Each structure stands twice: as structure tokens, then as C-alpha cells.
Amino acid sequence: MKIYGIKNCNTVKKALDWLKENQISYDFQDFTKVGVNEVTLKSWEKEVSWEALVNKKGTTWRSLSDDEKAAIKDEKTANSLMQAKTSVIKRPVIESPKGLIVGFDEKEYIEKLK
Template sequence: MKVYGIKNCNTVKKALDWLNKNHVSYEFQDFKKLGVSEDTLARWEKEVSWESLVNKKGTTWRSLSDAEKTAVIDQQTANKLMQAKTSVIKRPVIESPKGLILGFDEKEYQDKLK
């Protein structure tokens, strides 16, 4: 299982704490250090929409100019933004045996990861 996120993100910290407390093994990839590839985004977008991956509630999205926000109109433009500004991706993204999980939801973790 692979967990993607940013180490200092509070939601990622909650998720990693839950995984560790419940003895769920995982590999962690930090977006800030390693980025995210086009192939990875394409793989995720087979399970969830690009709209779900772009975190429009986060500070990174809110700090974009209106022109940058309105330029995100489809998968291609969203992926370009997510690769340029990885912190705009909803976190964490977990590739689990039971499918992709976005964010932290304890019930969903219980259902899909235990």
C-alpha cells in the first residue's frame, strides 16, 4: 500500500497516526520532495475524477489567481497544475488493495484498510 502526501500536513499526520496505531503497513511518498508523475495521476483518475483530486478548499487553491483557477477546465489542465503545485492535491491519497482513498475518514479507513 502506498500513501502520498506532505509530511507536515495535519490531515496526512492524522492518517499516518491512524495507520501506525492500527498496524497497517505502507510506503510513504512526499509530494514536496518527489513530486507526482503524469502516470500516477492517470492511474488515480481511472478511479476518481480530477475534480476530486484538486483540493479547492485548501490554501494553495485559494492563493491562486483567478486566471489560474479558471484555467483549470479539464483533466489535462488540472494535471498540469497538480504537477506544478503538488500541495493543491487532496491529501492523503492512499492506493489500497480495496481502491483509492482520498483524505482522512476513519470509517472509510476501518472499512477498506482493516
């Protein structure tokens, strides 16, 4: 199982703590160190929409100009943004055997990870 995120993100910390408490092993990929490539984004978008991956509530999105926000209108433009500014991706993203999980939702973690 792979988890993608940013180590100092509070939601990622909460997810990693939950996994540790439940003795679930994982490999962690830090966006700030390794980024994310187009192939990975497209594989995620087979399970969830690009809209679910772009965190429009986060500070990175809010710091974009209105023109930059308006330019994000489809998978291609969203993927370009997510590769350029990985902190705009909702975190964590978990590739689990039972499907992709975006964000922290304990009920979904229990369902897909236990």
C-alpha cells in the same frame, strides 16, 4: 500500500497516526520531495475524478489568481497544475488493495484498510 502526501500536513499526520494505531504498514511518498507524475495521476483518475484530487479548500488553491483557477477546466489542465503545485492535491492519497482513498475518512479507512 502507498501513501502520498506532505509530512507536515495535519490531515496526513492524522492518517499516519491512524495507520500506526491500527498496525497497518505502508510506503510513504512525500510530494515535496518526489512530486507526482502524469502516469500516477492518470491511474488515480481511473478511480476518482480530477475534481476529487484538486483541493479547492486549501491555501494553494486559494492563492491562485482567478484566471489560474478558471483555467482548470478538465483533466489535462488539472494534471498540469497538480504536477506544478503538488500541494494543491487533496491529501493523503492512499493506494490500497481495496481501492483509492483521498483524504481522511475513518469509516472509509476501516472499510478499505482493515
